[in-house]
Amino acid sequence: MKNDPLLEPFQLRHLTLRNRIMSTAHAPSYQEGGHPRDRYRRYHEEKARGGIGLTIIGGSTNIAPDSPSVFGQLYAGDDSIIPWFTRLTDGVRAHGAAVMCQITHMGRRTAWDDGHWLPVAGPSGTRERAHRSFPKAMEPEDITRIIAQFAAAARRCQQGGFDGIELLSHSHLLGQFLSPLVNRREDDYGGSLDNRLRLTLQVIEAVREAVGPEMILGMRITGDELSEGGLGPDECVEIAQRIAATGAIDFLNVLAGAPYDDLGLAGWVAPMGMPAAPHLSIAGRIRQAVGLPVFHAGGVADIATARHAVAGGHVDLIGMTRAHMADPYRWPNWRAATKTAFAPASALATAWIG
Ligand SMILES: Cc1cc2nc3c(=O)[nH]c(=O)nc-3n(C[C@H](O)[C@H](O)[C@H](O)COP(=O)(O)O)c2cc1C
Known part of the structure; x- marks a missing residue:
């Protein structure tokens, strides 16, 4: 296709x-020892070789010991990760893709009997059904500490050579403070939207100060928790606008759903039984309401839907995350990738398909 908007x-x-x-x-x-060593680096190099524009590595990279890596995430809570970051960012960029890292504190979305067996922290004592921990309601000193830990982890990402950093809000600690389903606090961090947003804005401010004005900084937020009593679409638009108004954030990555239990998780990482791109319009609404680039992933596994998402002005970048887990060469650059990786197979494929 000529002038493909995706390209x-x-x-x-x-x-x-x-x-x-x-x-x-x-x-x-x-991860090995909380680091992205050779296997991790090669995994993302293959995606870059397949031709995508951007890979965000380090899903749920933890920033603090009370956010243990319960499903094999990276740990950016100390400096030992920096040389591994550097090797990975050099490796991915050598194949022409940009590379960012996601960082987070998981709040109550974790287990107590892992890592250092520290108490699970959350805005309130509300239990998450998926992970079953009863979180400790965070005290003022926890809040101060975690803000500083976000800033320190962001600086490590910067030192490791990333093109940008994504702060994960959705369903993790920052999102838990935002959600009325989770946050039952009666102090300055609970109740009104101003209060529920306070931690998010403090983290953004601290991280921006730590990495300086040039570093690209984004946030992954929900556009609708799709749950009774949770964040609805209007409040999410307002949250996005207030985040944008800080002037400290360069992109929003929008998803939807509330993975507080298995059903909620299935609504978020859309399974095969759902229609393609079920939450695209939610991301599109946020894009219309804020003046920031919007990214989105969710059930886009074919190129026609991806093209529609971008050409229709719903989003600026479209994620095809599981599609590229399954096959990093599938699109957009399978010819170039297969030429480098498997030259004879490429010739065969060209003969058959091309
Ligand atoms: C195995 C797996 C792990 C994931 N871990 C994270 C994560 O740590 N942080 C995050 O923001 N999203 C995570 N996601 C969600 C993906 O980023 C993406 O939103 C989801 O797969 C839907 O997009 P897709 O349909 O293009 O795959 C994960 C998804 C999968 C399948």
Whole structure:
């Protein structure tokens, strides 16, 4: 197809992405000692070789000891990760893709009997059914500590050479403070939207100060928790607008759902039984309401739907995350990738398909 909107470069401040297709953050459980060593690096190099514009590595990279890596995430709570970051970012960029890292504190979305067996922290004592821990309601000193730990982890990402950093809000600690389903506090961090947003804005401010004005910084947020009593679409638009109004955030990555139990998780990482791109319009609404680039992933596994998402103005970049887990060469660059990786197979494929 000529002039394919998916293959148009995208300018994200000073960063030029070669096209509009991305892999969103996920934890492939390839960490070793909390680091992204060779296996992890090669996993993302293959995605870059397949031709995508951006890969966000380090799904749920933890920033603090009371957010243990219960499903094999990276740990950016100390400096030992920095040399591994550097090798990975060099490796991915050598294949033409941009590379960012996601960082988070999981709040109550974790287990107590892992890592250092520390108490699970959350805005309130509300239990998450998926992980079953009863969180400790965070005290003022926990809040101060975790803000500083976000900033320190972001600085480590910067030192490791990433093109950008994504703060994960949705369903993790920052999102838990936002959600009326989870946050029952009666202090300055609970109740009104101003109060529920306080921690998010403090983290953004601290991280921006730590990494300086040039570093690309984004946030992964929900556009609708799709749950009774949870964050609805109007409140999510307002949250997105207030985050944008800080001037400290360069992109929003929008998803939907509330993975507080298995059914909620299934609604978020859309399974085969759901229609394609079930939450695209939710992301599109946020894009219309804020003046920031919007990324989105959710049930887009075919190129026609991806093209529609971008050409229709719903999003700026479209994630095809599981599609590229299954086959990093599938799109957009299978010819080039297969030529380098498996030259004879490429010739065969060209003869058959091309
Ligand atoms: C195994 C797996 C792990 C994931 N881990 C994370 C994560 O740590 N952080 C995150 O923001 N999203 C995570 N996701 C969600 C993906 O980023 C993406 O939103 C989801 O797969 C839907 O997009 P897709 O239909 O293009 O795959 C994960 C998804 C999968 C399948």
